[in-house]
Structure formats: C-alpha cells, structure tokens
Amino acid sequence: MTCQLVQERLSEWLDGELAMGVSLAVSEHVAACTRCARHSQELRAVTGLLAELPRLESVDPGAGPLALRLELAGGNRRPGLALLFRSFVAGRPHILPSLLTAAAILLLAIGAILAFDTGPLPEVRTTATWATAPVSGTEGNPLFPSAEVMPQQRAALAPEALQKDGEDSVFLETVVARDGSVAGVTVLQGDANVEQALIDALRQQRFEPVRYRGRYVAVSVYRLISRMEVRSPRT
Amino acid sequence: MSKWFERDGRGTVGTSGMSLEARPLSGALGERDLVASCRTGDAEAFARLVQLHEAMVVNLAGRLLGNVEEARDVAQEVFLQVYKRLAAFEGRSSLKTWIYRIAVNQCHNRRRFWHRRRRDRETPLDEQLLARPLPGGGPSAAASPYDETLRLERARRVQAALLELCFEHRSVLVLREVEGLSCEEVAVALGVPEGTVKSRLSRAREAMRRKLAGLLDGGSPR
Numbered sequence: 001m002t003c004q005l006v007q008e009r010l011s012e013w014l015d016g017e018l019a020m021g022v023s024l025a026v027s028e029h030v031a032a033c034t035r036c037a038r039h040s041q042e043l044r045a046v047t048g049l050l051a052e053l054p055r056l057e058s059v060d061p062g063a064g065p066l067a068l069r070l071e072l073a074g075g076n077r078r079p080g081l082a083l084l085f086r087s088f089v090a091g092r093p094h095i096l097p098s099l100l101t102a103a104a105i106l107l108l109a110i111g112a113i114l115a116f117d118t119g120p121l122p123e124v125r126t127t128a129t130w131a132t133a134p135v136s137g138t139e140g141n142p143l144f145p146s147a148e149v150m151p152q153q154r155a156a157l158a159p160e161a162l163q164k165d166g167e168d169s170v171f172l173e174t175v176v177a178r179d180g181s182v183a184g185v186t187v188l189q190g191d192a193n194v195e196q197a198l199i200d201a202l203r204q205q206r207f208e209p210v211r212y213r214g215r216y217v218a219v220s221v222y223r224l225i226s227r228m229e230v231r232s233p234r235t
Numbered sequence: 236m237s238k239w240f241e242r243d244g245r246g247t248v249g250t251s252g253m254s255l256e257a258r259p260l261s262g263a264l265g266e267r268d269l270v271a272s273c274r275t276g277d278a279e280a281f282a283r284l285v286q287l288h289e290a291m292v293v294n295l296a297g298r299l300l301g302n303v304e305e306a307r308d309v310a311q312e313v314f315l316q317v318y319k320r321l322a323a324f325e326g327r328s329s330l331k332t333w334i335y336r337i338a339v340n341q342c343h344n345r346r347r348f349w350h351r352r353r354r355d356r357e358t359p360l361d362e363q364l365l366a367r368p369l370p371g372g373g374p375s376a377a378a379s380p381y382d383e384t385l386r387l388e389r390a391r392r393v394q395a396a397l398l399e400l401c402f403e404h405r406s407v408l409v410l411r412e413v414e415g416l417s418c419e420e421v422a423v424a425l426g427v428p429e430g431t432v433k434s435r436l437s438r439a440r441e442a443m444r445r446k447l448a449g450l451l452d453g454g455s456p457r
Contacts, residue, residue: 008437010437011433011436011437011440011441012433012437015418015433015436017418017433039444042444042451043440043441043444045450045451046440046443046444046447046451047412047440049389049393049447049450050393050397050408050409050412050413050443051412051413051415052386052389052390052393053298053390053393053394053413054390055290055294056293056294056297056298056303056306
C-alpha cells in the first residue's frame with residue numbers, strides 16, 4: 001500500500017471505520033513509515049484541538065430563559081394578515097404570500113377590464129371598392145362616409161392628361177378624418193399624370209363625419225375611379 | 236422545575252453526578268413522553284426540551300457561524316421551528332439529531348442571508364467570546380494564567396481555521412469532533428449519505444491539518 005493510499009484512508013482509520021483487512025494494512029504501513037505516522041499524529045491532534053474547544057454560553061447572562069424569550073418572540077402567535085401585505089422589497093419577504101397578493105391584483109385587473117368591455121369591434125372591410133360597397137351610411141355599411149358635402153369638385157388636370165382621350169382608372173385610398181375633412185389621399189394604382197390633379201381635387205372634399213358608438217372616428221375609403229372622361233376645353 | 240435539569244455547562248445535566256444520558260427522560264421512552272407532552276401544548280415540557288438542547292444548539296451555531304450573538308439568535312429560530320414542526324417529528328431519528336438538523340439548516344440559511352447582504356465577511360467582535368470558557372467551570376479552571384492564555388489563543392486559532400472551511404466541511408467537522416456525533420448521526424443531521432460524511436470528514440480534517448500546521452508542529456500560537 002502506497003503512502004498516498006494510506007493517507008487517503010487515515011481519517012477513517014482513526015475513526016475505526018475501515019474494514020479489518022484494510023485497517024491492518026494501514027496500521028502496518030503507519031508503523032513502518034515515519035511520514036505517514038506523523039501525518040496520522042497530526043490528524044489526531046486536529047481532532048483533539050477541535051474537541052478541546054470550550055463550550056459556548058447558551059444564554060446571555062442578562063437575559064431571561066430562552067423558553068420565555070421564545071414566547072415573547074411570538075412563538076404562539078399567528079402572523080395573520082401581515083403575511084399577505086408584507087412588502088416585496090422587505091429584507092426577508094414571504095415568497096408565497098407575495099405571489100398570492102400579486103395573483104389577486106392581477107385577477108382584479110383582468111376582472112375590471114372584462115367588466116368594462118362591451119364586446120369585440122365589428123370587422124372593418126378595408127378592401128371594398130367604391131363600386132361594390134353598399135350604399136354609404138346604411139345599416140349594413142355604417143363605417144362608410146354617408147355623403148360628400150361638396151361632391152362637385154373640378155379637377156385641374158395636367159396638359160398631358162388633357163391631350164389624352166379614352167378611358168382610364170385610378171385606385172385611391174382616402175383617409176377621412178374625424179371632422180369629415182380629408183386627411184390624406186394615396187394613389188394605389190393609376191396614371192401618374194393625373195395623380196396630382198386628382199389628389200388636389202379630392203383633398204378639397206368634405207365628408208359627413210363618421211360616428212361609431214357615439215364617437216367620431218377616422219376611416220379609410222378605397223375608391224376606384226373609372227371611365228374618367230377627358231375633354232379638351234376647345235370642344 | 237426539577238433540579239435534574241440544571242445545566243452544568245458541558246451540555247449534560249444533573250447535580251448528583253449522573254449524566255443526562257443516564258436519566259430516564261433522555262432515553263427513548265422519556266424522549267417520546269417529552270415529545271408527546273410538547274405536542275399536547277404542555278409549556279413546561281417544551282421549556283424542558285429547550286433547556287435540554289439549548290446548550291448544544293448554541294454551541295453548534297456558534298462554531299458554525301463564528302458569532303455568539305448570531306448563535307443565540309439562531310437558537311431562538313431553531314426552537315421556534317422545533318415548536319412548529321414537532322407534530323411532524325416521526326421519531327425515525329433521535330430528537331437530538333432532528334434538532335441538530337434544524338439547527339444546521341438554520342445556520343446555513345443565516346449564512347446565506349448575510350452572504351446576500353455582503354456582510355458575511357465582517358469580522359465578529361466576539362472572537363474572544365468564542366474562545367472563552369464557561370464561568371465557574373471547565374477543565375482548565377485550575378490552570379496557570381499563562382497556560383490559560385495559551386489555551387484561549389489556541390482555541391481562537393482553531394475557530395478561525397474552522398471558519399475558513401466551506402460550510403459543508405465545517406458542519407461535518409463540528410458535528411463529529413465538537414459535538415461528538417457518530418458518522419451515522421451526522422449523516423442524518425445533514426441529510427446526506429454516510430459515505431459522503433466520511434469523505435467530507437476526511438477532506439475537512441486534511442484542510443484543518445494544513446491550516447493549523449504551525450500549532451501541530453508544537454509551536455506556540457502567535
């Protein structure tokens with residue numbers, strides 16, 4: 001048995017915890033090896049030093065018996081509601097009660113939201129074109145502007161557009177603000193020559209403000225303007 | 236309160252020279268009776284239980300935490316836990332081992348509590364208290380002042396070396412060497428297998444041997 005193996009087993013050997021054969025081999029080695037013998041003596045001395053440590057005084061001489069102090073410390077008292085309202089940032093917070101409090105607050109918040117909610121918003125048809133949409137302002141299509149206040153608008157078309165005959169079409173998105181004015185016009189598809197003139201004309205339009213559940217709202221109107229007649233002023 | 240339970244300063248009781256272990260109360264039957272009385276809410280029985288185990292809990296906590304005041308505080312926590320959990324004590328281990336287990340856990344929690352607040356590295360002011368013998372007793376009461384000083388200094392260095400160990404090694408060493416528990420009892424008190432106790436004990440002793448090399452060479456303490 002090597003010194004390393006013996007030294008690994010010295011602690012158990014000193015405690016008498018080794019099996020008979022191993023213990024005998026360690027004893028023989030320690031008897032023959034001065035280094036391991038010294039090692040074992042030092043370990044024995046360590047255990048002796050620890051055992052010699054003085055016992056500590058159990059109670060402060062100026063204080064009463066521990067049992068009495070236990071009673072005063074609240075050993076028989078229940079913590080009560082203080083547990084629930086213990087701060088999250090307290091030095092030693094109670095995790096579970098804190099979680100319960102947080103869960104209760106969350107449930108209350110969800111309940112409040114559900115109580116004030118009157119149902120889902122109706123689906124808004126954003127892809128409908130002017131040509132296929134129901135009559136504006138009807139029950140089946142409440143979000144469309146009901147009527148243009150100033151429907152007769154003249155578009156000052158560009159000279160290039162005036163030279164052109166035939167049919168044309170422009171697909172537009174018009175955003176109607178809450179007060180009925182046009183907030184923006186976007187040409188989604190169409191002739192670039194007539195865009196600006198149309199946009200300027202359409203921006204002058206006024207719509208009947210759209211109301212939804214008693215409140216004025218902004219809406220987007222998609223319009224396909226087709227068969228536009230382009231006439232020369234001379235004719 | 237009976238005179239049987241006056242503490243003599245070494246964790247044993249008795250004024251007639253009999254050790255606590257010889258008394259019927261500390262035997263298996265006495266312990267069961269005591270636990271049963273405590274469970275019924277008998278305040279005097281619980282006071283007796285506290286008195287029987289208080290010294291060992293304070294000593295264990297003091298050696299594990301290196302601070303006497305902390306140890307006394309922990310002792311209160313330990314007995315509060317004992318009071319609350321006594322109904323769950325099944326008697327599979329001895330009451331003493333069960334209380335040791337609670338005490339070690341409380342010390343571990345307290346150490347982590349201070350560690351989180353970066354206050355575990357503060358030097359306790361009561362190093363001398365940890366090396367101080369009990370008043371009016373102890374094996375060195377008749378020693379010369381020089382020997383007594385040497386002994387206290389040696390105890391101080393041993394305690395300092397003990398506190399340098401990790402908590403696992405420290406707890407196994409204190410339970411085995413200072414409190415005198417068997418490896419089996421230490422295993423129950425720490426909630427680990429007996430083989431783990433033996434390997435930890437071996438490494439802890441080796442670490443102490445290296446830390447106390449100056450003392451073991453026969454040199455006087457600095």
